[in-house]
Amino acid sequence: MTVPTRFFRVAACVELVTLFVLLANLATLRLAPISSLIGPAHGCAYLVIVVTAWRNDRAVAVTKFAALVPGFGGFLVLRRLAVVGD
Numbered sequence: 001m002t003v004p005t006r007f008f009r010v011a012a013c014v015e016l017v018t019l020f021v022l023l024a025n026l027a028t029l030r031l032a033p034i035s036s037l038i039g040p041a042h043g044c045a046y047l048v049i050v051v052t053a054w055r056n057d058r059a060v061a062v063t064k065f066a067a068l069v070p071g072f073g074g075f076l077v078l079r080r081l082a083v084v085g086d
Helices: 005-027 032-055 061-066 073-081
Strands: none
Touching: 005 032, 005 073, 032 061, 032 073, 061 073
């Protein structure tokens, strides 16, 4: 299965933004509602990137393992696939 580039871009942006929000919350306010809302969104985006990278036909082993890097895995996959927008 080949995954469109746009899918990886959206998931990578969501993963990175939610990671920054979680870290900013941890460093400043430590509000439980923010963690409860953003934490699952970050985890879901992370899992989407990992699963789709592992199921992508064009991804080699290095690309699949690059997807496991939290926060930046989606961008690493995009770079490794070296695809230009669909």
